[in-house]
Amino acid sequence: MIAAEGTGLTVASEASIIARRSSWFVVPPGTEEVTFTASKPIELVFVSLDDTELVGEHHIDFGRVGADSAPESVLRPLVAFVKSLCAIESEHVDRGASPLGEAASEVARALVTAVVGEPAERLDVFNAVMRIVLQDYPSPDLSLPAVARALGVSARTVQSALSARGTTFSDELRTVRLKAASELRSRNPGLPLSDVAKLAGFGTRQSLHRAMRKTHGN
Incomplete structure (x- = not known):
């Protein structure tokens, strides 16, 4: 090169x-x-x-x-x-x-x-993964193996497609869920943080706080 x-x-x-x-x-x-x-x-x-x-x-x-x-x-x-x-x-x-x-x-x-x-089919895997993440992020059962099963490919194929874009499944899922939590708080200022965390897929308020600290480095 x-x-x-x-x-x-x-x-x-x-x-x-x-x-x-x-x-x-x-x-x-x-x-x-x-x-x-x-x-x-x-x-x-x-x-x-x-x-x-x-x-x-x-x-x-x-x-x-x-x-x-x-x-x-x-x-x-x-x-x-x-x-x-x-x-x-x-x-x-x-x-x-x-x-x-x-x-x-x-x-x-x-x-x-x-x-x-990246060949088109690998980009297609990435896009397919992101469609599932954007659709199913509230589910506590959403995971890399679950997405791979839904797409009919191996977990390694999913990892490779994400790695080729400089990211990971956990990073993308956390980003989508944090954005959802932010939008929920903006639209519903009175909604308890525990409910926001559950609706955004974090499950608990503590998990939401951990995701925020990891993203912002605090």
């Missing part, structure tokens, strides 16, 4: 290059020659992964590219992390498996996945 810190870069190959907004390029694993041409001096961030690092739950199907990549607000922080790693003096970098090395690998995979984009 190549990130151009500016404009003026072209990437050409017999391989099927994935290019986004003239700044982000992914070359699928292979042996084809790749040519980089810059019309002016430009800083590049280069991330190299072989196909063994893109298997299992990290599998990316380069033949089924998403309609678009993740937004700049998602990609830029990942690139900034890669650049910060490159600035570390070599004698200070742990060799072999290490927490830093594992984090670097995860960021590299996340970058490639974000640039390639």
Whole structure:
């Protein structure tokens, strides 16, 4: 994966290059020659992964590219992390498996996945999950396994679809329920907080307070 810190870069190959907004390029694993041409001096961030690092739950199907990549607000922080790693003096970098090395690998995979984009069917899973959450959030039985069963897919598929969007099931459910609680309080100022919590799906006032603290970091 190549990130151009500016404009003026072209990437050409017999391989099927994935290019986004003239700044982000992914070359699928292979042996084809790749040519980089810059019309002016430009800083590049280069991330190299072989196909063994893109298997299992990290599998990316380069033949089924998403309609678009993740937004700049998602990609830029990942690139900034890669650049910060490159600035570390070599004698200070742990060799072999290490927490830093594992984090670097995860960021590299996340970058490639974000640039390639998600196939339509995975986006459909995300949208289907959110429809159920928005419809059934008041139910105390709403859970990731329950949603997976309703959609006829595995819990891992649901997790993967949410993770690809940078979120989790619990985060999305909490956000929807907090918004519902806020709207209930706004429309019904005299409604007891315990009733608000129950109607919004939290069950108890204490659970509502915990969700609020977690969201606002208090």
